[in-house]
Amino acid sequence: MSAEEASPKEGGKPAAQQTALEERLIEMIKLNGPISIADYIADALGHPHDGYYNSANAIGADGDFTTAPEISQIFGELIGLWLVDAWQAMGAPQELNLIELGPGRGVLMADILRAAQVRPEFAKAADIWLLETSGRLRHEQQKRLRQDGRRIHWADKFSDIPAAPALIVANEFFDCLPIRQFVRVKNGWRERLIGLTPSEDALAFTLAATPAAPDLPLPPANDAQEGDIFEFSDAQREFMADISRMLTTTDGRALIIDYGHIGAGLGDTLQAVRRHAFWPPLSEPGRADVTAHVDFAALARIAIENGAAVHGPITQGVFLERLGLAARVHALSSGKTAEEAATIHSGAHRIAAPSQMGEIFKAICVSAPNLPCPDGFDL
Numbered sequence: 001m002s003a004e005e006a007s008p009k010e011g012g013k014p015a016a017q018q019t020a021l022e023e024r025l026i027e028m029i030k031l032n033g034p035i036s037i038a039d040y041i042a043d044a045l046g047h048p049h050d051g052y053y054n055s056a057n058a059i060g061a062d063g064d065f066t067t068a069p070e071i072s073q074i075f076g077e078l079i080g081l082w083l084v085d086a087w088q089a090m091g092a093p094q095e096l097n098l099i100e101l102g103p104g105r106g107v108l109m110a111d112i113l114r115a116a117q118v119r120p121e122f123a124k125a126a127d128i129w130l131l132e133t134s135g136r137l138r139h140e141q142q143k144r145l146r147q148d149g150r151r152i153h154w155a156d157k158f159s160d161i162p163a164a165p166a167l168i169v170a171n172e173f174f175d176c177l178p179i180r181q182f183v184r185v186k187n188g189w190r191e192r193l194i195g196l197t198p199s200e201d202a203l204a205f206t207l208a209a210t211p212a213a214p215d216l217p218l219p220p221a222n223d224a225q226e227g228d229i230f231e232f233s234d235a236q237r238e239f240m241a242d243i244s245r246m247l248t249t250t251d252g253r254a255l256i257i258d259y260g261h262i263g264a265g266l267g268d269t270l271q272a273v274r275r276h277a278f279w280p281p282l283s284e285p286g287r288a289d290v291t292a293h294v295d296f297a298a299l300a301r302i303a304i305e306n307g308a309a310v311h312g313p314i315t316q317g318v319f320l321e322r323l324g325l326a327a328r329v330h331a332l333s334s335g336k337t338a339e340e341a342a343t344i345h346s347g348a349h350r351i352a353a354p355s356q357m358g359e360i361f362k363a364i365c366v367s368a369p370n371l372p373c374p375d376g377f378d379l
C-alpha cells in the first residue's frame, strides 16, 4: 500500500512486541522448518482471527494506510463513468455482474454507484458482487452500500461468482496477494524463506536448503547477478487467469489499478506499512499491512495466454487526466468555499500528480477480445 508520508524502509526498528500470530509462527517454524514468504503474507493479512484485514481501522486517514478512493471521491466517480461507458460498449446487457475485488471499506463502490446514476439502466442491470475475505470489512461494506433495490452479494472465492457478462474493478487488491521471492545464488535460484534468528525468538529471512524447482516461472539464471531477488505470485497469476477466462467466455472488462512496475523487474519489493509509515515486514505480523509491487508485464502475459485482450498499463495520473479529472475538479469546486475547493484540489493532486500516486500506480484493462479500445487507454 502507499505510504506517501512514510519514513524510509530501513528507518528505525520499532520496539518489537510479539503478536499471537508471531508466537504461533515461531512455534511452527521450530517444529517444521522455514515457511515461504507467501505463507507468511497469507497469515499476516488473511488469518481469520489475527490477520491484518480483520484488525480495527486498517484503511483510511485514521488507519494505517490510505488508498485513492479514500483520498478523493473523484477517483471512484471517474471509474463509475468509465464502467457505464464499458457497459454501453458491451451493448448494454440487461444481465451484468459488477464485481469488485477487495472492496476495503466500500468507498470506491459507493462513488462508482453514485456516478453511474447518469444511466439508471446500468444500476438496474447490475448485480453487485464483492469479493471479500475479511468479516470486519464486509460489515463496513454492508453499512455503506446496502440500499433498497440494490442486489449486493458477497463472495469468498472468485469461483463462487456466477458466469454472466461482467465488469470487474480491483484497486489495490493484487498488491496484497501473497508473493514468493527467489535469490540468485552461485549456481541458480533459491527460494527466500522465513526462519528464525539464532536466539529463536524472532522471525528472520533465510534461504531454502535446496535449489528452486526447474518448473517455476523464474528468469534464466544468466539474466541475473548473484544476490538479485526475483518475485512472483501464484495467487496473482491464478486471479488473472480466472478473470481472463471469465471475460473471454461471458464478455466484459476488468480494470486493475495498483502500484507496480511495467517491465519484469528484479528487486525486493516486499514492504509493510503501519500508521502511514514503512514498517519492517517481519515485525509484529497481523499489525501491519504487508504488500509487494505488482508486476504488470507478468499479469498482461497471463491475460493474453488466456485469450483476453490487454490495454495498458498506463500510469494512474494519465488515466485519470484522460477520463476528465480536471473538469471534474472544476465542477466539484464551483460554489464551494475556498477551503473546500482547496481540499478538492489537493485530493486530486495526491491521486494524479507524478510525484504522488500518479506515476507509481498503474492502470491496466483486461477485456474480452471483441470489444473496442476502452476509454482512457487509446494512444
Ligand code: SAH
Residues within 6 Å of the ligand: 046, 053, 059, 067, 068, 069, 070, 101, 102, 103, 104, 105, 108, 131, 132, 133, 134, 137, 156, 170, 171, 172, 173, 176, 177
Ligand atoms: N480496494 C480498496 C481496499 C484495498 S485493501 C481501496 O481501494 O480502498 C485490500 C482489500 O482486499 C481488503 O478489502 C482485503 O480484505 C481484501 N482482500 C485481500 N486478500 C483477499 C483475498 N484473497 N480474497 C478476497 N479479498 C481479499
